[in-house]
Amino acid sequence: MKSINKELYVGVFVLIGLLCAGYLTVVLGNVRLFSPKGYTLYAYFTSVSGLKTGASIEMAGVEIGNVSDILLDKTRLEAKVAFRINPGIQLSEDSIASVKTAGIIGEKYISISPGGSDIMLEDKDAFDNTESVLDIESLVRKFIFKNEN
Known part of the structure; x- marks a missing residue:
């Protein structure tokens, strides 16, 4: 016993x-154990260096979604970022998607700056206005080679 x-x-x-x-x-x-709720939007960037799948999407410092996929668009030769926006969040067509860094050497995330248009983005729409990540390495390279001449 x-x-x-x-x-x-x-x-x-x-x-x-x-x-x-x-x-x-x-x-x-x-x-993610269950299918994510919300809708999908796309944005095209010339560079998304350091951005990873699962990174947060923020507006005014509040997380409103996550990056669901990052791939190369073969026709535009730009990075195509797909992200899920939480249900109930409406973004206007002139909103700006920017790749930002959390802190000095923190991880990358996407910041959405709201627009003023009355036309809202729908599922599978793409942002017209984007700002790519600041490439510090190329800035340093330009500064160094500029001073050598």
């Missing part, structure tokens, strides 16, 4: 440990 109790306690302990490990995997890995 005592060995059955010990085995039961060990089994429950192992089960709780596995559930905790699974929970941490889902939370820390940003795994």
Whole structure:
């Protein structure tokens, strides 16, 4: 009888440990268990260096969505970024999508500056106005080579 109790306690302990490990995997890995709600928008950038899938989309410092995909548009030869916007958030067609850095060396995110148009973006629409990431390496290179001449 005592060995059955010990085995039961060990089994429950192992089960709780596995559930905790699974929970941490889902939370820390940003795994989405259910299909995300909201709608998809696209933006084209000349450079999205450092931007990763899952990065936040912010407006006025508030997260309103996440980057769902980053790929190269072969016809425009620009980075095509797809992101999910939370339901209930309406963005006007003249809004500006900018790639920004959180802090000095922080991770990249997309900041949305609202526009003033009455026409709202719908599912699968693309932003007309974008600002790419500031490439510090090319700025330093220009500064160094400019001073050598």
